[in-house]
Amino acid sequence: MRNFLVRTIAGAVFVAVVIVPLLYFKPAVPFIAGLSLVVMLREFYAMNLGKGVFHIQRFLAVLSAVLVFAAFWCVRDFGMDVRFIAAAFLPLILIPLVQVTGSEKFQLDYLADLFAGLIYIALPVCLLPLLLFHAGEFDGVLLLSFFILVWSSDVGAYCLGTLLGQKPDSRKLAPEISPKKSWWGVMGGVFLCIIASIVLYYVGSLKFAPAHCVAVGLLISIGSIVGDLFESLWKRHCGVKDSGNFIPGHGGLLDRFDSSLVAMPLAAIYLYLFDLL
Numbered sequence: 001m002r003n004f005l006v007r008t009i010a011g012a013v014f015v016a017v018v019i020v021p022l023l024y025f026k027p028a029v030p031f032i033a034g035l036s037l038v039v040m041l042r043e044f045y046a047m048n049l050g051k052g053v054f055h056i057q058r059f060l061a062v063l064s065a066v067l068v069f070a071a072f073w074c075v076r077d078f079g080m081d082v083r084f085i086a087a088a089f090l091p092l093i094l095i096p097l098v099q100v101t102g103s104e105k106f107q108l109d110y111l112a113d114l115f116a117g118l119i120y121i122a123l124p125v126c127l128l129p130l131l132l133f134h135a136g137e138f139d140g141v142l143l144l145s146f147f148i149l150v151w152s153s154d155v156g157a158y159c160l161g162t163l164l165g166q167k168p169d170s171r172k173l174a175p176e177i178s179p180k181k182s183w184w185g186v187m188g189g190v191f192l193c194i195i196a197s198i199v200l201y202y203v204g205s206l207k208f209a210p211a212h213c214v215a216v217g218l219l220i221s222i223g224s225i226v227g228d229l230f231e232s233l234w235k236r237h238c239g240v241k242d243s244g245n246f247i248p249g250h251g252g253l254l255d256r257f258d259s260s261l262v263a264m265p266l267a268a269i270y271l272y273l274f275d276l277l
Contacts, residue, residue: 010248014256018147022140029132029140030073034066036253037125041065041117043244043252047234048113056098061114064092065122069129076129077138092118120230121254124261130277131268145205146220146264152196153189153221154228154259157181160188173225178232186225193221208276216267223263231258 021028041062049058067088074080095114099105131143164170165182173181197217200206206213231254235243244252271277 007248007250010250014247014250019144022144026138026140029138030070030077033125033128034069036257037065037069037122038062039244039246040121040125040252040254040257043246043254044117044121044234045114047238047240047243048117049110053104053107054110054114056102057095057104057111057114060091060095060098061118061122064089065118065126067091068122069126072126072129076133076136079136121261124265127265127268131264134277141205143264145200146267147260148200148205149193149196149217149220149267150224150259150263153193153224153263156192156221157185157189157225160191161185174229177229177236181225181229189225190218190221193217193224208271212271212274212276215270219266219270220263223266224259227259227262230262231255 017032021032042058045054045058045061068085071080071085071088075082075085095111099111104110128143131146132138132140134142161180161182161184163184165172165184166180171183172179173183173186194214194217197206197213197220198210201208201210201213206216208216231243235241242251243254243258246253247256250256268277
């Protein structure tokens with residue numbers, strides 16, 4: 001009972017921290033996003049590298065990720081010259097120098113994990129300002145709509161997967177990665193996410209043609225499922241249950257944003273390809 005209460009309170013606080021700044025307090029958004037970026041990268045590196053190696057390289061990777069995110073934000077919010085984004089990559093360029101001169105020069109598998117974290121986590125977060133600013137004005141509604149679709153997909157997958165997907169004859173989605181996930185869960189997630197996208201269209205949160213809203217819902221659901229499996233794959237590879245313990249009762253922050261890291265860029269690419277952003 002106590003664990004359920006802790007999970008409920010922590011989940012409610014997490015949702016509030018996401019929703020309130022996007023709708024009512026823009027100045028908090030870059031700080032929350034930057035903090036989330038740092039925490040998720042630290043969790044990812046702790047899973048893959050442990051705690052006793054690559055301290056300088058990790059610092060440079062995280063620093064560069066934060067600087068690139070800040071640069072993208074300043075370009076979109078304050079009209080800073082886009083050329084300054086190049087300077088944010090300087091810490092990243094120093095990593096090869098540290099690698100070839102340091103005592104850990106031959107641990108290249110760690111180096112691969114370092115750059116994997118930047119592609120997997122930092123790149124989607126750094127591109128968030130492209131979704132948050134339209135015609136030079138901040139608008140958190142689209143990003144919030146994306147979060148709602150991700151959550152809808154998770155709820156639909158959990159409900160139908162629990163109801164029908166745990167029967168002995170049910171087909172599993174990827175049993176070698178996550179034994180409990182089933183194709184029933186996929187169908188439940190896709191169905192509820194598409195329904196949510198239609199609802200968001202009618203309430204005015206998704207301001208695209210209905211067909212595009214349905215396509216966004218479908219892509220976000222598929223991306224959510226893949227993102228969840230992808231993080232499960234990393235955790236299985238590292239032999240851990242959770243990415244961390246940042247959120248009481250829920251695990252690490254990466255555990256909460258794993259679906260979004262794949263789903264949101266996928267939906268954004270679709271919208272950009274159709275010139276809707």
